[in-house]
Amino acid sequence: MRTYEVRTYGCQMNVHDSERLRGLLEDAGYVRAPEGDEADVVVFNTCAVRENADNKLYGNLGHLAPVKARKPGMQIAVGGCLAQKDKASIVRKAPWVDVVFGTHNIGSLPVLLERARIAEESQVEILESLEVFPSTLPTRRESAYSAWVSVSVGCNNTCTFCIVPALRGREKDRRPGDVLAEVETLVAEGVLEVTLLGQNVNSYGVEFGDRYAFSKLLRACGEIDGLERVRFTSPHPRDFTADVIEAMAETPNVMPSLHMPLQSGSDRVLKAMRRSYRQDRYLKIIEDVRAAMPDAAITTDIIVGFPGETEEDFQGTLDVVRQARFAGAFTFQYSKRPGTPAESMEDQVPRDVVQERYERLVALQDDVAWDENKLTVGRSLEVLIAEGEGRKDAATHRLSGRAADNRLVHFAIPEGVEKPRPGDMATVEVTYAAPHHLVADVFGAVRRTRAGDAWERAQDAPSSPSGVMLGMPTLGAKPMEPAVGGCQVG
Ligand code: SF4
Numbered sequence: 001m002r003t004y005e006v007r008t009y010g011c012q013m014n015v016h017d018s019e020r021l022r023g024l025l026e027d028a029g030y031v032r033a034p035e036g037d038e039a040d041v042v043v044f045n046t047c048a049v050r051e052n053a054d055n056k057l058y059g060n061l062g063h064l065a066p067v068k069a070r071k072p073g074m075q076i077a078v079g080g081c082l083a084q085k086d087k088a089s090i091v092r093k094a095p096w097v098d099v100v101f102g103t104h105n106i107g108s109l110p111v112l113l114e115r116a117r118i119a120e121e122s123q124v125e126i127l128e129s130l131e132v133f134p135s136t137l138p139t140r141r142e143s144a145y146s147a148w149v150s151v152s153v154g155c156n157n158t159c160t161f162c163i164v165p166a167l168r169g170r171e172k173d174r175r176p177g178d179v180l181a182e183v184e185t186l187v188a189e190g191v192l193e194v195t196l197l198g199q200n201v202n203s204y205g206v207e208f209g210d211r212y213a214f215s216k217l218l219r220a221c222g223e224i225d226g227l228e229r230v231r232f233t234s235p236h237p238r239d240f241t242a243d244v245i246e247a248m249a250e251t252p253n254v255m256p257s258l259h260m261p262l263q264s265g266s267d268r269v270l271k272a273m274r275r276s277y278r279q280d281r282y283l284k285i286i287e288d289v290r291a292a293m294p295d296a297a298i299t300t301d302i303i304v305g306f307p308g309e310t311e312e313d314f315q316g317t318l319d320v321v322r323q324a325r326f327a328g329a330f331t332f333q334y335s336k337r338p339g340t341p342a343e344s345m346e347d348q349v350p351r352d353v354v355q356e357r358y359e360r361l362v363a364l365q366d367d368v369a370w371d372e373n374k375l376t377v378g379r380s381l382e383v384l385i386a387e388g389e390g391r392k393d394a395a396t397h398r399l400s401g402r403a404a405d406n407r408l409v410h411f412a413i414p415e416g417v418e419k420p421r422p423g424d425m426a427t428v429e430v431t432y433a434a435p436h437h438l439v440a441d442v443f444g445a446v447r448r449t450r451a452g453d454a455w456e457r458a459q460d461a462p463s464s465p466s467g468v469m470l471g472m473p474t475l476g477a478k479p480m481e482p483a484v485g486g487c488q489v490g
Pocket of ligand 1 (some may be wrong): 157159162163164167236
């Protein structure tokens with residue numbers, strides 16, 4: 001039996017695509033390589049958004065060349081956004097790569113591996129557009145209790161800092177019936193939280209001519225028995241309509257959290273970014289969300305130092321941060337991305353200026369988030385217990401999980417209480433707030449769930465999921481990895 005390993009870089013869309021790649025490989029008879037073993041097939045699911053993504057890929061491929069030379073039959077495949085961008089040049093630069101496949105044909109991977117093996121030569125297959133919606137492919141999910149469900153792929157916007165439309169193509173919407181059927185199947189398997197995934201969920205339905213399709217989808221998720229938590233990412237302020245806010249507020253299992261990219265608080269910069277909303281529109285959506293859901297936690301993405309950004313523009317961003325009261329933000333320092341319109345814009349902001357603004361933004365956002373988090377002290381929360389997330393606090397044996405509003409919560413289980421499993425729910429009271437997490441040391445109760453049962457079953461299964469909770473990562477500054485991500489999905 002041949003073993004495989006999938007290495008994933010980039011956003012949630014890639015994380016989810018990797019679940020499909022694992023499903024495809026297991027369907028074709030491969031088994032997951034045990035941790036630390038050299039796999040027979042190594043698949044790189046790449047990202048073209050992160051800074052130096054290509055250097056990192058070729059560095060990693062270089063490390064594998066001697067491994068492959070001494071391991072007969074080993075195969076290396078490269079897929080994802082960088083493969084879509086660089087195509088055959090990958091095998092020119094790294095001729096020991098066996099397969100290159102793009103974002104539109106992940107389903108071809110097993111066939112391409114087989115073809116490369118028989119023909120004893122590299123196979124490169126890149127399609128220019130999507131033929132089959134990838135969510136019809138088998139999926140090997142990483143979490144037994146929380147799942148991504150694609151509602152669309154691609155994006156019809158043309159944000160000038162973003163490479164996603166060039167690499168993922170125009171938006172393709174999945175039929176609501178197919179989305180709901182997948183959610184129902186997941187719930188039957190024990191999943192209790194789903195995150196609906198699309199580059200721009202608010203334009204969902206544009207392909208089949210229903211501008212209310214996304215709010216209808218949220219309400220339909222509300223009808224699914226056993227589905228306790230529904231989230232979505234990413235929304236786009238341009239397409240955000242009142243019916244979505246109403247559906248969020250009126251559907252009990254749609255969680256009171258919203259991650260809505262701001263990118264800049266300056267109208268002038270938003271125009272240069274080709275983001276067709278303005279500061280007042282963004283703030284109005286937040287006002288409406290807060291009016292409908294007073295306890296909603298709102299988070300965002302912000303880019304600092306976009307070409308031409310002046311101090312006055314930057315002050316506009318700080319103003320929005322103060323007014324919007326974000327519970328968290330992914331903050332990015334702008335840097336050029338090959339192939340994007342912004343790459344050749346004049347007035348690139350000097351690095352030291354970007355760095356200094358970035359530090360001011362992070363300091364302000366941390367203060368705001370901390371103040372917002374302090375408002376939760378004394379509140380009772382139900383936390384979905386996660387594994388592999390957040391701080392491991394050996395001294396207090398704290399566990400971690402996510403509240404309904406997606407805040408990260410660390411909490412202690414008193415002695416004598418049976419240890420809950422990932423996927424179970426705990427009711428706790430918040431005793432302390434930090435800028436990026438809460439501590440809840442007053443314990444209420446544990447609710448054992450079907451999701452916890454599913455997690456336990458998965459531990460015994462061969463090639464079991466790692467149990468890693470693939471929820472939204474801890475929000476906060478990312479000073480070590482300057483990147484321009486666009487939407488969190490992109
Ligand atoms: S940033 Fe988001 S909305 Fe803009 S082009 Fe990229 S994926 Fe589309």
